[in-house]
Amino acid sequence: MFPKNFVWGVASSAYQIEGREENDGAGECIWDEFCREGRVYEGQNAFVSCDHMHRYREDFALMRLLGIRHYRFSISWSRLIPEGTGAVNEKGIALYRDMIREMKKNGITPYITMYHWELPQALQKQGGWLNEASIQWFAEYARVVAENFSDLCEYFITFNEPQCFIGLGNLTGVHAPGLKMSYKDTFQMVHNMLRAHGTAVKVLRANAKQEIKIGYAPTCGVAYPVSEKPEDIEAARKVYFGFNNPMDNWTWNVSWFSDPVLFGKYPEEGLKKFADYLPEMTPEDMELISQPLDFIGQNIYNGYAVRAGESGEVEYVEREPGAARTAVQWPVTPKCLYWGVKFLYERYKTPIYITENGMSCHDMVSADGRVHDRNRIDFLDAYLGELSKACEEGVDVRGYFLWTFLDNFEWEKGYNERFGLVHVDFTTQKRIVKDSAYWYQNVIETNGGCLSMNQLKGEIIFLNPVFTHNIWGGTRLREDFHYPVEGDDIGECWGIAAHPNGDCTVKGGTFDGRRLSELWKEEPQLFGNVDMDRFPLLIKIIDAKADLSIQVHPNDAYAKVNENGSLGKTECWYILDCDEDAALVIGHNAKTKEELADMIHQGRWSEFIREIPVKKGDFLQIDPGTVHAIKGGILILETQQNSDITYRVYDYDRLSNGKPRELHVEKSIDVITVPAKSVEDSVIDTMNVPKDELYTLYECEFYKVFQLEVEKKAVFEQKYPFMLMSVLEGDGLLNGQLVKKGDHLILPAGMGSVEVQGKLKAICSAI
């Protein structure tokens, strides 16, 4: 869960949304020049972009309507001070003041970022961040910001992602100003930027009109451990704060940009590695850079897994083929949010805000006029789940700003990437709130309570059956059902069982390989948290090639006393197949207990045994105390209490391994019900059971049994603590997954609506 008062917000930047107007008085920034040079996708520019400068009233109304109460946005330096230093543009000040007032009217708390990559072009002409004067330029800008906005705003962030505007802007040249400078120059620029940061913190504080809070918002991909093993965690920590990137990408690191700010020194590993390129760094510089901060911001979008190799060296783990990526090709790695904040907090011990996180999707307006961006919801849901785990473990995360509210100008990629919660048509400026925005509203309202990690998971649990070999068993379980089991005496397939004599394992998915009995104990939410000491049911397919012995079962009370606390056994059979003239043993012909004992003691079996004819599809309930026996040639699906207690009354005088099998004559006489239930009451004919619905065949105190025969499509609610299903014929799609003859599965609690299409027959049960 997230702490109370957790800040849920959205983030944006001025250049990406505002747009311009002929007489707005703003100066140009490096991105205007970059666009003009045609270096943006399809020659696009941000002259109009989202036209937010004219539409912020509606945009903030949308935010309010969506329950968004915190907004991180940036101020354009050249809109405020057109030449970067000197004369201030009053129109710019008025615009931002009005914007902030409008936010507040809508109940939105502003968080100002001073620098989101828009250096005034006039300053770039003087060398930009390479010029040490940039420290003073930025200080002057900070003073204008403090003087004009600190009465309205309490939260300030100096720089956004210096790794990018120095690395991408000045080392690789992908971003404005599009330069490829020497390593030495880029180190100088970082040192200047860090000093500008420290100076701005001082200037903001000195000129603020109220007590303000100041932070910084760097970024970097997160190295996270592939497992929870301490050595893998250590490897990830080392990489996250280390310097493994090649020189031509050297700015992608955390500690060069954050250690000086928070510790007042550059990291040793970097000082060694970069020794040849470093500028002069004085103790006074370091003191200036490390002005106390109220929080650190970190923009986190993705990460990469690492582990400790055999001899302790760091290894990068390759991503699985086909692993998920966003539209902009960034890997989807939710764990980065957990490990990112964990490692940062461990190292810097300063409250953290995630100042950006989000995803670009291939969004489009659907025929219904809405934008159904399910991918974004899934992405955010997984990432926020990880963030909440970190919060639960005590990491001091104060807030989360989703990138971003409006689809916008995505830097060199122009309008080709959509990161917004709100779709923008860049021709008409029409806004359409995407599904993810409504979803985020719910996240905010429930403080994360609605995230999937806090919900029951509707994952279908498939099981690996367990098999038994019996003297009366056959080969149909292998031949008809294709179960991988050898032998010609396969009597039983325990399809869903959590019994000590046969405990199924989970096949695939989240719980792969776990035993059903363990799952019952360790993941009770899957089973609706029912208060029972063991999994209550057992589902078998029985292939009787020869007759089974004549048997009877005790009830719970008798088994508890006489069978070591075991459950008794109530069961029922569904006849899957049999010969045309098949018969079964159900009940007996004794009228009194004395007659019963005599018939048994004297072996008057033909008088005692009551056989009844059965056919395919018949359903028989076998209460405890009912004498019963399956005859050879019959294939049944049995639903029963989770017990393996059977009293054998008579075994047709057969030998197994040269000896007769044990009989339980006295216990049988104890428990047999006299007289037996009538034949009519014992069999239910399922011939005319309706198709394409979940039809209840039988209910008793231990179970409900349903038949599901799908011809086309059946839809039902899984409203029981859990539901068991054994597919006996055909195949179909169950909520998007293939289910086929021989599959045994559990539909867990919280599964909700179940849709099955195809052609299949299944027997289901619940408690």
Ligand code: BGC
């Ligand atoms: C930047 C944003 C950008 C986002 C998506 C972040 O690095 O701060 O301005 O739009 O990533 O690329």
